[in-house]
Amino acid sequence: MQQVSTPSQTTLPLVKPHTRLAWVGQLFFIVLGLAVVYILGKNLISNPTLFANIFISGLQLGFVYAMIALGYTMVYGIVKLINFAHGDVFMVGAFVSFFAVTRFNLHQWPLAVFPSIPPMVGVVIGSISVIILSMLICIMLAVTIERVAYKPLRDAPRIAALITAIGVSFFLEYFGALNFVFSPRFIPYERPFEVVAWYIKGGIHQVVPGTQPPDGSITFSNILLIIMLASVLVQIFLQFLVKRTKIGVAMRAASYDKQAARLMGIDVDSVISFTFAIGAAFAGLGGVLYAIAYSSIWSQLGILPGLKAFVAAVLGGIGSIPGAFVGALIMGQAESMTMGYISTPMRDAVAFTILIIVLLIRPTGIFGEPEKEKA
Amino acid sequence: MRSLKVLSLFVILSMILVACGGTGSTGGAKELKVAILAPLSGPVPTFGVSTRDGALLAIEEWNAKGGVNGYTIVPIVEDSQCTPEPAVNAMNKVVDQDGVKFVIGEVCSKATIPISEIGTEKKVVVISGTSTAEAVTVDANGNTKPYTFRACFIDAFQGLVGAKFATEKLGAKTAFIMLDQANDYVKGLAEEFEKNFTAMGGTVVGKESYTAKDTDFSTILAKIAEAKPDVVYLPDYYNIVNLVTKQAKEKGITSAFLGGDGWDSADLDVVAAAGGYFTNHYSPDDPRPEVVNFLAAYGAKYKNDDGTAKVPDALATLAYDAANMLFTAMTTAGTVEDVDKVKTALEGIKINAVSGAITLDAKHNPVKAAAILAVTAEGVKFEASIAP
Incomplete structure (x- = not known):
């Protein structure tokens, strides 16, 4: 651990990673990979509908992780900080929408104000208002966290900011667990709109509540579609933002070299705040959709999705936006397939084993470029 | 200062006198001291209040009938906090200072276990209403503790009743088990259910575990939709x-869900769980006369803050049953002094208690009916009473 305390020395000088992972290690990973392919292939052939249903639940998880992973990867790209409080911002997003729906009936305002509009439109506008409110509050929270906890440590060693991030994360989890905040209990989540499910079996049919779809049907719900749509839109929006806008150029400049960017007249501090705000907005969106999908919330809701999104960001190549997206989809499938074909309690173990394997084989991730260590 | 000394001397003397009096006093009105150890403070104070109230109601009723074998019952209530150390202190206090030979309590297994050990050592009968852990009545070597009893069934028993209800009343042939491997309570019920369901001719078509922090059950539910149990x-x-x-309803799964007393909560989502059943110690909707009479008596004695009659929960009911077991055994034994005779009478007890007709097995665990409650969108309703 002593190497960590000196920021300039980031790799263990003893053994080169490649000689360590000699052919025995590579053989091990090849065998592991073949075993995974064999198990999945066998199950796909023996019961394709079950495989499809498991795949769909993995898609749903993966797209939620993608929305969280973007925040990790963008913040890391610019300030080289793993913002562990990000998962808890996601949790706050879920709670804000819960209070908006149950206490203030925010999802019903369009119908209350304009009773003449079609109910469907009212529900859509109402739900979008709930999501926007959650995103705004998450943005305020994240910008506050950044100003209070991270900005004063901008020039401190990176480990100090990392520890602070863990501290902020714990603060949000346990402050949220107080009885007068969110309480430590599991709270049934009241959805702003109804879940509608369909099954595919010779065409697409709606699932009638109380009757079971026929054998061999693949089911999916409107929540899955909403999550996929939202996640893809977020991805496209970010690509546009980073590649085509002025603030995007500023973000990229700040991520290359903060000093030089500052000399070029870029207000690096507001660029950093903006990055936190964008990440938090998507975490808030993810939090609302996650709560709607799984219908129970509590103050430590964000820990595991947050950590898995972090693994997804590392898998895709931390700092890379498409990488976070692809990594998240892989994580969703890995988790879902583990639940389906190994056992549910193993899923977290598998998720974090993937982190270890990535760090061993390709620490820069799928999309990452080999990092040049700056002096 | 002198007055304080005199006062404290007087207090100590009076305590000694009271202690010497004990159950053996024959002069004047004969008194039988019974201790109630309940967690009136600590993590679960509502459990303690219910337990105390249930036991006190039973004592009041027996005294109104002229006491036990001519003795008036004098309750001594101590706060044992659902925690081993205060429970042991309270136990030592009532046994050594008050000379109590019969104790009703505690609620929590972790507190009942140490006080039952003192009971074994000092020959004091301990009857717990609601401690469900196996180790309450059985010591580390698997021997039954001679003076320890309980009024509730143990956790695993619910698995048996659940299996019986599923096969006999629901006509179930296939079952799917979902369990949290890390939770002993859940595991115990699930194992017992599996064993008995299979023995009754059913088939367990799938068994999946999850963890307590999971929120996404879609893969398990996909398997249930395939297996159609x-x-x-x-x-x-x-x-x-x-x-x-909730997630099962959304997937169109129609299999009936079945559970244990962990479902018994005001926070149960009755709309989502509608169509499901769970086993419990007792139901206030049970039409048996014991239940009706107990509800009336309890409601007359205890009121809510708004003046309405209180409905006894399972804790109050089981404490009431525990007290009745004790006093019935004393009547059968014809003594309130010979602890061994009362203990033998307890072992052979047969009583129509509020929570069901109770007899005890060799491990001092009640063999009795469990209530099956049906969950409907309007609330939880009494469905059936299932005897083992």
Whole structure:
């Protein structure tokens, strides 16, 4: 651990990673990979509908992780900080929408104000208002966290900011667990709109509540579609933002070299705040959709999705936006397939084993470029 | 200062006198001291209040009938806090200072276990209403503790009753078990259910575990949708039940969900869990006369803050049953002094208690009916009473 305390020395000088992972290690990973392919292939052939249903639940998880992973990867790209409080911002997003729906009936305002509009439109506008409110509050929270906890440590060693991030994360989890905040209990989540499910079996049919779809049907719900749509839109929006806008150029400049960017007249501090705000907005969106999908919330809701999104960001190549997206989809499938074909309690173990394997084989991730260590 | 000394001397003397009096006093009105150890403070004070109130009601009723064998029952209530150390202190106080030979309590197994050890050592009968852990009545070597009893069934028993209800009343042939491997309570119920369901001719078509922090059950539910079991046994607490049943409804799963007393909560999502059943110690909707009479008596004695009659929960009921077991055994034994005779009478007890007709097995665990409650969108209703 002593190497960590000196920021300039980031790799263990003893053994080169490649000689360590000699052919025995590579053989091990090849065998592991073949075993995974064999198990999945066998199950796909023996019961394709079950495989499809498991795949769909993995898609749903993966797209939620993608929305969280973007925040990790963008913040890391610019300030080289793993913002562990990000998962808890996601949790706050879920709670804000819960209070908006149950206490203030925010999802019903369009119908209350304009009773003449079609109910469907009212529900859509109402739900979008709930999501926007959650995103705004998450943005305020994240910008506050950044100003209070991270900005004063901008020039401190990176480990100090990392520890602070863990501290902020714990603060949000346990402050949220107080009885007068969110309480430590599991709270049934009241959805702003109804879940509608369909099954595919010779065409697409709606699932009638109380009757079971026929054998061999693949089911999916409107929540899955909403999550996929939202996640893809977020991805496209970010690509546009980073590649085509002025603030995007500023973000990229700040991520290359903060000093030089500052000399070029870029207000690096507001660029950093903006990055936190964008990440938090998507975490808030993810939090609302996650709560709607799984219908129970509590103050430590964000820990595991947050950590898995972090693994997804590392898998895709931390700092890379498409990488976070692809990594998240892989994580969703890995988790879902583990639940389906190994056992549910193993899923977290598998998720974090993937982190270890990535760090061993390709620490820069799928999309990452080999990092040049700056002096 | 002198007055204080005199006062304290007087207090100590009077304590000694009281202690010497004990159950053996024959002069004047004969008194039988019974201690109630309940967690009136600590983590679960509502459990303690219910337990105390239930036991006090039983004592009041026996005294109104002229006491036990001519003795008036004098309750001594001590706060044992659901915690081993205060429970042991309270136990030592009532046994050594008050000379109590019969104790009703504690609520929590972790507090009942140490006080039952003192009971074994000092020959004091301990009857717990609601401690469900196996180790309450059985020591580390598997021997039954001679002076320790309880009024509730142990956790695993619910698995048996659940299996019986599923096969006999629901006509289930196939079952799917969902369990949290890390939770002993859930695991115990699930194992017992599996064993008995299989023995009764049913088939367990699938068994999947999850963890207490899971929120996404879609893969397990996909397997349930494939297997189409008649029942899904889910003996977990209400928070998990809420999630699983809600997600199952959305997937169009029609198998009946079945659980244990972990479902018994005001926070159970009855809309999601509607169509499910769970086993419990007792139901206030049970039409048996014992239940009706107990409800009336309890409601007359104890009121809510708004003046309405209180409805006894399972804790009050089981404490009431525990007290009645003790006094009935004393009547059968014809003594309130010979602890061994009372103990023998307890072992052979047969009583129509509020929570069901009770006899005890060799491990001092009640063999009695469990209540099956049906969950409907309007609330939880009494469905059946199932004897083992």
